[in-house]
Amino acid sequence: MGQLFMAVALPCLHNCDMDMLGILPVKFHYNGEFIHAGKKLQYCGGSEAMSYIDRDKVSLPEVVGHLKDHYVVMDGKLLHWLVTGKDLTTGLRAMVDDKICLEMESTTEEGFVAEIYLEAATMQDLSDDERVACEDDDEDSDYENEFEAEMEEGDEDLGRRRSGS
Numbered sequence: 649m650g651q652l653f654m655a656v657a658l659p660c661l662h663n664c665d666m667d668m669l670g671i672l673p674v675k676f677h678y679n680g681e682f683i684h685a686g687k688k689l690q691y692c693g694g695s696e697a698m699s700y701i702d703r704d705k706v707s708l709p710e711v712v713g714h715l716k717d718h719y720v721v722m723d724g725k726l727l728h729w730l731v732t733g734k735d736l737t738t739g740l741r742a743m744v745d746d747k748i749c750l751e752m753e754s755t756t757e758e759g760f761v762a763e764i765y766l767e768a769a770t771m772q773d774l775s776d777d778e779r780v781a782c783e784d785d786d787e788d789s790d791y792e793n794e795f796e797a798e799m800e801e802g803d804e805d806l807g808r809r810r811s812g813s
Contacts (some may be wrong), residue, residue: 672701672753674711678719678766682736689736691765695719698761706753707746711764719766730763732756740765 680694697718731739
């Protein structure tokens with residue numbers, strides 16, 4: 649009986665995988681806001697929703713249409729794609745045309761999710777207390793720590809050159 653189940657289940661799994669190859673999973677972040685917290689950029693508040701877009705139909709109108717399935721998009725709002733492997737500070741790309749959408753599609757590998765953020769009307773700076781409240785509990789990766797250390801070293805070097813030391 650176990651063999652019969654396997655014979656029936658495997659073709660179903662195979663067909664499901666084949667269908668997913670042509671799909672781009674997208675996670676929308678919306679109704680939140682970008683906040684500068686020191687040298688870092690964060691997206692605070694809001695909601696998230698998943699959509700699945702046919703890879704051969706990826707375009708800016710298609711992406712916006714999928715977002716509209718979850719949220720009422722007002723004119724003048726800007727979408728940003730987070731490049732896979734980057735953080736919000738260094739990896740956001742404004743989605744202004746189909747070219748960026750096609751880049752997102754081609755660089756988001758199978759098994760990964762494209763992250764898209766809806767920009768609120770304004771950005772603001774946070775105080776130290778507000779930064780702590782906004783940082784959900786995501787911890788910095790080693791890459792982020794190394795990047796920040798390099799940035800601080802660069803700032804110190806620049807300061808020494810300006811002062812003539």
